[in-house]
Amino acid sequence: MALASVSVDLDSLGHYCRIHGLPESVLSAGAAQSIYREALPRFAELFAETGMRATFFVVGRDLDDPASAQAVRSVSAAGHEIGNHTFVHDYALTRKSPGEIGDDVARGGAAILRLTGTRPAGFRAPGYTLTSSLVRALCAQGYRYDSSVFPSAPYWAAKAAVMAGLAVMGRESKAILDRPRVLRAPRLPYRPDLEEPYRRGRAGLVELPITVHPLTRVPIIGTTLTMLPPRALGALWRGLTSLPFVNLELHGIDLLDATDVGCPELAASVRDLAIPFSTKRARLKQALRRLTDRFEVVALAAVAERVAV
Numbered sequence: 001m002a003l004a005s006v007s008v009d010l011d012s013l014g015h016y017c018r019i020h021g022l023p024e025s026v027l028s029a030g031a032a033q034s035i036y037r038e039a040l041p042r043f044a045e046l047f048a049e050t051g052m053r054a055t056f057f058v059v060g061r062d063l064d065d066p067a068s069a070q071a072v073r074s075v076s077a078a079g080h081e082i083g084n085h086t087f088v089h090d091y092a093l094t095r096k097s098p099g100e101i102g103d104d105v106a107r108g109g110a111a112i113l114r115l116t117g118t119r120p121a122g123f124r125a126p127g128y129t130l131t132s133s134l135v136r137a138l139c140a141q142g143y144r145y146d147s148s149v150f151p152s153a154p155y156w157a158a159k160a161a162v163m164a165g166l167a168v169m170g171r172e173s174k175a176i177l178d179r180p181r182v183l184r185a186p187r188l189p190y191r192p193d194l195e196e197p198y199r200r201g202r203a204g205l206v207e208l209p210i211t212v213h214p215l216t217r218v219p220i221i222g223t224t225l226t227m228l229p230p231r232a233l234g235a236l237w238r239g240l241t242s243l244p245f246v247n248l249e250l251h252g253i254d255l256l257d258a259t260d261v262g263c264p265e266l267a268a269s270v271r272d273l274a275i276p277f278s279t280k281r282a283r284l285k286q287a288l289r290r291l292t293d294r295f296e297v298v299a300l301a302a303v304a305e306r307v308a309v
């Protein structure tokens with residue numbers, strides 16, 4: 001049976017403000033913590049119902065909040081994998097010096113080790129951007145896999161358009177646009193090159209790219225699963241069934257809606273917040289059922305151990 005993984009990036013709502021050029025002060029204190037305190041337990045319940053073990057990518061600094069830390073400890077105890085999503089989730093991480101990059105990765109890993117007693121095996125970069133310095137830092141710190149490569153042309157083009165639109169309106173996005181080379185990266189697990197991680201090489205870790213549709217390159221992420229009309233979604237799934245590995249990427253915000261967030265400014269920019277939580281949950285549950293029907297769903301660390309690349 002082919003393998004599949006489901007991962008959830010626990011990006012706090014403040015990061016969505018930064019992407020959309022909004023001050024974080026538009027968020028209430030409750031909303032700022034809602035990804036860990038509200039969305040995370042909802043995901044844990046959904047995964048329990050569908051009988052799967054997933055990977056949660058956490059941002060080390062967020063574990064300073066005791067309630068958030070407790071929520072992560074609880075999913076770790078339930079058998080889910082905890083991966084490193086850096087310490088501060090800086091979208092411009094890869095523009096920093098090798099020393100600063102290594103330090104941020106190390107602090108994120110240390111926060112997870114302190115909380116769970118286990119050193120993380122995997123890493124996902126903020127904004128999906130991978131460079132030579134970052135892969136070298138991951139190898140030096142003993143990571144077994146990275147899962148940041150996102151070779152989706154529609155996503156890349158949409159991000160470029162949103163950033164240009166914000167600039168026209170005089171709002172600066174903190175997101176950065178990846179090098180177009182990513183669009184030619186392998187789409188199935190591979191061993192990256194240390195100089196150019198978007199091509200095959202001999203690095204000491206495995207890259208597990210986020211899955212895109214084989215023909216259209218439409219990304220298979222929470223936003224598409226909760227927003228695409230059923231017919232388009234059906235076509236998307238049919239394109240995936242023959243793949244030897246599916247890496248489904250979700251975000252904490254995929255199980256929150258505008259009522260949970262209570263921030264009209266953010267809801268105006270993040271369109272899927274308009275979909276009620278109950279609808280989003282039902283759609284994600286259907287997607288997970290489709291995965292478990294056809295694939296053996298395991299955490300990303302287990303995939304990294306089992307694929308031969």
Ligand SMILES: [Zn+2]
Pocket residue numbers: 009010011085089125126127
């Ligand atoms: Zn993120």
